[in-house]
Amino acid sequence: MTATIVRKPPRPRTRRPVWEEKPTLTGQAGKAVLLTLLVLGVLFPLWVILVTSLSSRETIAEAGGLVVIPKGIDTSAYETILAGGAVTRALWISTLVTVIGTAIALAVTVLAAYGLSRPRSVGYRWLLAYFLLPFLVYPPLVPKYLVVTGLGLKDTIWALILPPAISVFNLVVVRGFFQGVPQELLDSARMDGANDFLTLARIVLPLSRAVIAVVGLFYAVSYWNVWFDALLFIDRNDMYPIQRVLQSYLLAGQAPHTSGGTSGVTMPPTESIKMAVVILTVAPIVAVYPFIQRHFIKGVLIGAIKG
Amino acid sequence: MSTRKASVAVGSDLTRPGGPTPPARAARPATRRTGRARRVPLRTRLRRDWQLLVMVAPGFLLLLVFSYVPIVGNVIAFQDYNPYLGDNPLQAFLHSDWIGFGQFQLLFEDPAFWDAFRNTLAITAFQLVFFFPLPIFLAIVLHNLLSSRLRGFIQTVVYLPHFFSWVLVVSFFVAMLGGAGLLAQTMREAGLEPWNVMTNPDTFIILVTAEAVWKDVGWGTIVFLAALSTIDQNLYEAAAADGAGRWRRLWHITLPGLRPVIVLLLILRLGDALSVGFEQFLLQRDAVGRQASEVLDTFVYHFSIATGNYGYGAAAGLFKAAVGLCLILAANKIAHMLGERGIYSRS
Structure with missing residues (x-):
């Protein structure tokens, strides 16, 4: 009987070993x-x-422009842009894309990861190769554009949600985690008559909260950050996600492709309004990040080693 | 009913190789089990595994539609693709003329294409020297911090920009270094002539590298930190006992310990030599001009979707993909010759 010893990486050191030199002052x-x-x-x-x-x-x-040392708090910029108009609408659309997209992407990824977690199931090798190949060969831009427009997804949120709804990297991470679930648990579930869907829902998923959280964060961030897909597939101003609006506010002089994107605001935005848009774009990421940060080092590593 | 259950149970026994760790897998009498699994008829296996197939189906379809169909769709590079033939891209594809390598011929005679090609290679080379070593260096510094709380804090902060979009990163740089940014503002107050690095084509390569470093240097340390934590601490103690100072230990223990990871990442980077980022360049193209900022990916976009010349863009994309594939295979081959594991070696 070979024991399955998984050697844990040694903890990072917290004390200087006796044999090590004293650190130099300059160092x-x-x-x-x-x-x-x-x-x-x-x-x-x-x-x-x-x-x-x-x-x-x-x-x-x-x-004279940007303020380093605060002098009183004035929320008028936020009140202006959240009162309706381009930014408010874009925030709603980005929220919608992020929530729906993350839900769909997580469902697709978790199901596929479980389906591919069992060597010697039917078609396992072929399916695995099928799922891993897009990791090496990126879908080319022009044909992808033609496919998405050909399906009539242009100017809908589905053009932003569906194409990136499965990321091979995330799939590999989740699959690696699923394969680490102790076999005894799965066997006992089967003995009790659970089918695969039930096993996934009742046994595997509750054990995988950390990795689901990490992968969910990856998906959510990528949906929130979607910019180029919106440049490709969204022509209507009132369907713009927040990143496109941010671009037209901050980089308007640099990127005339989006001129006319800010239909809600007629006068040039003031410095505080510009910066408020940046903060509103950054806020969700900064808000979610600390809760998940401690998990993701582990999650990414599992993926890196197994992949 | 009972027989079916039994077969499922046996099947489950067959399907699992034991533990998730490769050594355990190898040590089991695997050959016999595989032999038995092979003899199970397909129908039984389908009945046993159909739920797994159902689970895989949504992802299968998504990849089919949004990855595999476009990959096959690359063939329009050999067409004089006209989007106005027919009602949808499929009909247009069926009605367009085949012209062989005509698009490629045009492509190779296009000076704009060679500009983009040169810029791409220059940026890759520049970042290989000025970006690639930084996460290694930072990881070693972080790893040697004794206070785990301080280390955790710094890691939390430096990973954060990785999650920012390129629009945000460029906005940050514009706010700090742009013509109306904090740097120009401070310089004006000090009576100096402000310089605007955001629109200067001559320093563009430094600017994009700085942006890439700002966004990803912290994130890049993760894999090196992992590799550092697997180096046997006893090696350091033994070396110190033999009189090796901290630089010698760094050279003879730490760096060799990181070598496989460094080689792997170098291969991946070389295989991706023709992709230097896309949104970053698209966003800044109009500020610094095409000459300095056009890279192959933005070339594909600007000369196809932006202008409607789909076949031409597809040809440029296909050329890039083909060269990229050759590069990654070559890099992997070199790694194997150097005695490293590379990316395709199966464990």
Whole structure:
């Protein structure tokens, strides 16, 4: 009987071993400076944008553009853009795409991952190859565009939801996790007469909450971030997701393809309104992220090793 | 009914190789089991596994429609595809003329295509030198932090930009470094001539690399951190006992420990040498101009869907895909020759 010993990676060290040299002062200082710069490099722009979006017109004029040090809180920018118009509509559409898309994508991925988790089932090798091949060969742009338009999906949210509803990477991650579910549990479910659907729902899924959360986050983020698919498939201004509206607000001078995208606003947006749109685009990601962050290192790693 | 249940139970026994770990799989008397599984007639196996097939079906259909049909649809690269023939793309495809390699001929004579080709290779090479080593370096620094709480905090912060869209990342850079951004504002206040890096074609390659680093340097450390945590700590102690200092330990233990991962990622990067990102370049193309910012992916978009010349774009896309496939096979071959595992070796 061969034991199935899964060697756990050693925990990261938390104390300096006795044999190691004392750290040098310059080394420590260099590390501190590097890491501080790194953290500030991410947090500082977020801070400036947040503060500017909450600043009054006068504060912004005084600062000459962007505000670094807050002076009072003024939510008028948010009130303006959330009162209806292009941004409000785009937020709704993005929310709709994200919620429906994540639900569909998770369902498709979980089912396929379970269906492919059992070597020696019918057609296993062929099906696995079929599902993994798109990982190497990307669907080409032009024919994909023709397929989606040919199916009449243009200017519907389904053009944004269906094509990315199965990601091979996520499939591999989930499948790897399912294959780690102890065999005894599955056998006992079968003994009790559970079919595969029941086993998946009652045994496998409750054990896989962490990986489902991680993969769900990946899908949700990619749906929230959808921009190019919207450029391809959505021509109507009132169907734009938030990323396209953000683009026309912030980068309008840079990307004339979307000129006329901001039908709800006639005057050029003020600095605080622009920054408020950035914050509203970033907010859902920043809000969800800390809850799932601790899971995903594990989840991604399982996928990386098994894949 | 009872017989069916029994067959299902036996089937379940057959279907599972035991544990999920490869060693256990290899150690079982697998050959006998496979032999027996082979003899189960197809009908029995279908009855046993039909639920699995039903589960796989939605994903199968999605991939068929949105991956496999487009891959086959690449053949319009050999057509003079006219979207106005017929009511839908399928009819247009059936009615369009076949012209062989005509599109490719046009493509290779197009200076804009070679611009895009050159830009793509230049950006890949530049990022290989100035981006690729950074996550390795950062992972080693993070791994050696003693306080797990500090490490966790830094990881949380630096992973975050990975989840931002390119529209957001470019917006951040415009807000910080653009003509009306914080840097220009500060420079104006200090009485200096502000420089706008967002619209300068000469420094564009540095700009896109900086953006890519900002977005993904943290995320890139994950795989290296994992590899670092699997290096046997006793090696370090033994080396230290033999008098190896921290740089020698880094050179002789840490880097060799990371080697398989580094080689694997290099192969993947080389295989993807013709893809340097897409949205990032599309978003900034109009700010810095086509000459500096057109890459192969944006070329495909601009010369097909944006202009309606589908066959031409498909040809460019097909060329890129074909070269990419050759590159990844070649890179894998080289890795095998260097004694590394590569990507296709089956465990």
